[in-house]
Amino acid sequence: MKETINKLKWIYKKSKPGIVTLTVATIIGSILSAISVYNAMISKSLIDSAINKNLDSVIKWLVIMGSIMLSSILLSTLRSFLSTYSSNKILNELQKEYFSHLAYSEWMELSKFHSAGLMTRITSDTSTINNFICGTIPSIITSIIMLGISFFTLLKIEPNLAIFTIVILPIIGLINKLCSRRLKKFYKDIQDKNIEYTSFVQESLQNLMIVKTFCNEKKTINNLDRIQNQKLKLSLKQSLFTSLTGMLFSIGSSAAYFVVFCWGALSLVKGAITFGTMTALLQLFNKIEYPLSSLMGCYSPIISSLAATERLMEIESLALEKGTNNMNVLISNKPVIKLDNVSFGYKEDVNILKNISCTINPGETIAIVGPSGQGKTTLIRLLLSLIHPENGDIYLKNNNFKELLSKDHRNLISYIPQGNTLFSGTITENLLYGNKDATYEDILKACELSCSLDFINKLDEGFDTKIGEKGLGLSEGQAQRIAIARAFLRTKPILILDEATSALDEKTEVSVLESIKNLEHKPTCIIITHRPKALSICDRILRLDNGYLIEEDRNDIPKLEISLA
Ligand SMILES: Nc1ncnc2c1ncn2[C@@H]1O[C@H](COP(=O)(O)OP(=O)(O)OP(=O)(O)O)[C@@H](O)[C@H]1O
Known part of the structure; x- marks a missing residue:
């Protein structure tokens, strides 16, 4: 009653x-x-x-x-x-x-x-x-x-x-x-x-x-x-x-x-x-x-x-995401990302990531590699604050300021997830999703860098071409390139690509990844990849092995390329 x-x-x-x-x-x-x-x-x-x-x-x-x-x-x-x-x-x-x-x-x-x-x-x-x-x-x-x-x-x-x-x-x-x-x-x-x-x-x-x-x-x-x-x-x-x-x-x-x-x-x-x-x-x-x-x-x-x-x-009764109430200089500056002894598991007592510690400096391009199911996407979810460490902390640091990572910091990140994530609507509408104030020149530049300008110009209605649900009407590789251009337009200090170039041919992939280096805002870039060619453009390579994160020597890239190929 x-x-x-x-x-x-x-x-x-x-x-x-x-x-x-x-x-x-x-x-x-x-x-x-x-x-x-x-x-x-x-x-x-x-x-x-x-x-x-x-x-x-x-x-x-x-x-x-x-x-x-x-x-x-x-x-x-x-x-x-x-x-x-x-x-x-x-x-x-x-x-x-x-x-x-x-x-x-x-x-x-x-x-x-x-x-x-x-x-x-x-x-x-x-x-x-x-x-x-x-x-x-x-x-x-x-x-x-x-x-x-x-x-x-x-x-x-x-x-x-x-x-x-x-x-x-x-x-x-x-x-x-x-x-x-x-x-x-x-x-x-x-x-x-x-x-x-x-x-x-x-x-x-x-x-x-x-x-x-x-x-x-x-x-x-x-x-x-x-x-x-x-x-x-x-x-x-x-x-x-x-x-x-x-x-x-x-x-x-x-x-x-x-x-x-x-x-x-x-x-x-x-x-x-x-x-x-x-x-x-x-x-x-x-x-x-x-x-x-x-x-x-x-x-x-x-x-x-x-x-x-x-x-x-x-x-x-679903818990709401908590944010920090203290958004200071980090928003407008390039932060250092610091993981301190981070562990995480989806189930109790089964840790996918174990005692991970690393520092990613502003402007660095980092590759995260490792066999399927090792926890690469899980690590990205932690960086996006979609999930939270069970033990340890993730910080963003800027000069003397240090903040625990929270959902508010997503505003510092441009993220390109796996799979086709376009909305139904025109190509322009999709491109402006993360930055409605981008100019026509910005759009052209982002599309050029993501190697999508040529194919968009060849479409009957160009940027006004309507695409269906989940990018229907485009090839997987074309949809990926538009998703990359969309992320470039967001001009955030951190750029994360989760196997975002998997549908591109090797030449286009290298060209897109190299263009990241030419982005004017010089973001810190974290790339999850299974593709050997991607490693050559990275400053550092981190490999996930049984839940532990191991930094690879750049000199070992040829060996790694062989193991990924
Ligand atoms: N939402 C979830 N709930 C429970 N377990 C999950 C969830 N998402 C992933 N897992 C498990 O966590 C482990 C790591 O998954 P994750 O997607 O991070 O791997 P990955 O290294 O990115 O794999 P891939 O290279 O195949 O994308 C897997 O064993 C997976 O089964």
């Missing part, structure tokens, strides 16, 4: 961006509910006046009824506008909040989730919460108001009938209580299956080329079919369960309606009530039954939003 209250408090907090308009919309909804009950009484008076042939009274009630109808239409329009505004405002804020939280979260924590799982949380779970705030809660409030007014009106004109209708309430409460646990489990299972489905589709589409070249189209479609069938079975089970409970409610309410009808008809025969009262009774009964069924329908969204709340709270 305490947990549910905490979740409801959390939901209330999330509704704040649209609470004012939502409250006004709910008040209008409540007024509309009251008006609809009052309409039943107007129709009673209208019918009785018509039966008594009282023309003046009939006209009076017709005018009142018309005016009420018109105001209801206007109020409904206003309510719908306010609800749409609140709903969009709350959903946008929710999605922005969780997207921002993910953007600033610790990389290691994020990597525990499948991207489709995170996507479902940001899109589907936030929508569930939003629908609860903007749909279910106002509906509960207006239903309770309609129920209350209808009950008291009925109590005034036919007390026995009013008491009879209200005994239905505890029965509904009982049905809901019985359903709650089952419904919660259904929602969780369906949501988990949805995530599995989305992840499968996302991964299959991303790797469609592999699916095709392994001739696995049929197998993939069969897998999709299997997940869809599991999803269908769960949805059918849930639907059967809610239909059965709905059926119980319908049987109850139809029986009650029948009793009210019999009661009214017999009273009419006995002359105990007028014809107008009979129609009012039936309408009022409907106005009790409708909010009751609406309240019953609210149960499922309540359960699903409590489950969605739990899943969004999980995102909130």
